[in-house]
Amino acid sequence: MLNVSERAQQAPIVAVSTAIFALRPLAGQPAADPERARLGVQLWVPLVRRTRPPFADAWALPGGPLTWDRSLDEAARAALLASTGLAPRHLEQLYSFGGVERSAGDQRQVTIAYWALLGIDQGATRVETENLCWFPLGALPELAFDHADIIAVAIDRLRAKTVYADIAARFLGQVFTLSDLREVHDAVLGIRSDPANFRRRLLASGQVEPTGGARRDGAHRPSQLYRFTGSAPTEAERPLAPRTDDETSRSA
């Protein structure tokens, strides 16, 4: 252990951690909840198990140190790929946490938190190992550091950005039906919106356009397929400016 004056001289460690959200079918039995009819999707989060103290054996958000040769965004992507093999479709800086109390041991730690979305078609890579496990949002384990707080903030941000479509759409692939989009939208926000009104709002917003194709998947009229308008804001996109919204700040 170092004494206080020695500690004060030490540079803080800078790390990046990311809360990754993906949609998966409801946990447990299908249970055909009449209110959640359709597919029934739910937000899941991948966590990694720490192998070293502090918080050894506890679950934590995937992340890693900031290295000299990478920007913050690059460091977040690299850490994700290294620790989980995932390459999220959407990645955005969330908040930086650096409270004094969060540093266990001698080294002061500052964590730059990110949040990310995984496309519903990116589920193939969802391997689970001894040290990488997926949890539904409603049943998270105890988390290391203040990572539970980070997840809570990330959910707030996700919901705030999921107005009608926008972010919700990033869970989906290039082509989708309006019902797909509505289901994602509703799952993220935890609501059930009117299909008719959702359709009108979305089409009026001009965010999507019909591909001309259709999909038949049941004993009912086929649903038209849509894609995003504009230059395909889909894979590997690079955000342009930090979000700008309407809340208050957290003591870091």
Add this chain to the structure above:
Amino acid sequence: MLNVSERAQQAPIVAVSTAIFALRPLAGQPAADPERARLGVQLWVPLVRRTRPPFADAWALPGGPLTWDRSLDEAARAALLASTGLAPRHLEQLYSFGGVERSAGDQRQVTIAYWALLGIDQGATRVETENLCWFPLGALPELAFDHADIIAVAIDRLRAKTVYADIAARFLGQVFTLSDLREVHDAVLGIRSDPANFRRRLLASGQVEPTGGARRDGAHRPSQLYRFTGSAPTEAERPLAPRTDDETSRSA
């Protein structure tokens, strides 16, 4: 100079920088009489002059290093007090910047940016020295590092949070008229809103309540005074949770 592998081992420096906004009369003297603020107002920003390279002699946002014993928020407040003598009424984390290219010299630098609001009654401390100077937003000098970007992002955030009242109100003191509030609101957003409608919206929102008092300051009907509803969210408040809004992210 160090070589690449030596650099890669170095821990990044963590600093906090803050874009401080205050309202001042368009061009006149400070003379900001808190009891009588009925003039054109404009956003001003205090900048400090760097004394050491990199960017020696260039203007920069006030800030300082993150020390071991302070949280991020505390570090931001402390740096502000030390470099400008100011204690803003509102302080909120904005974004963290850590692009590789922004580090001049051998040391990688990560800056956690904050934005702050100064009450219109806090103008007394607005001393100007050789190394501390106020600039109107429309006439900023060349800035060190990427601080111009930080200010741009901070303005976006300020405007996004200034819907009707809320943040705009923090520029004012405990007691104010609705015209005061509207003037601040309009100055920040750069619009001119209808007094009648502004009044209705604000009162309907329940954010303010009349004090019972009034202020007479001209050849017209006296204006009622208002205060904020609830447990006075005024001086030295501690935010609770990072904002949650609706934009995209910036490459750090």
Add this chain to the structure above:
DNA sequence: TCAAAAGTGTTCTACGTACACCCATGG
């Protein structure tokens, strides 16, 4: 022919805007 989801039409209401108008005051 029936159930189920896709898709359309219509009404109701909330809320913001525009703007006419009255109120109180200093000069």
Add this chain to the structure above:
DNA sequence: CCATGGGTGTACGTAGAACACTTTTGA
């Protein structure tokens, strides 16, 4: 008395919510 801003009343337009209704399919 009048000019000036404080403050009220009211009509209009837009957008979302609620919900009835038609369409197209598989079984």
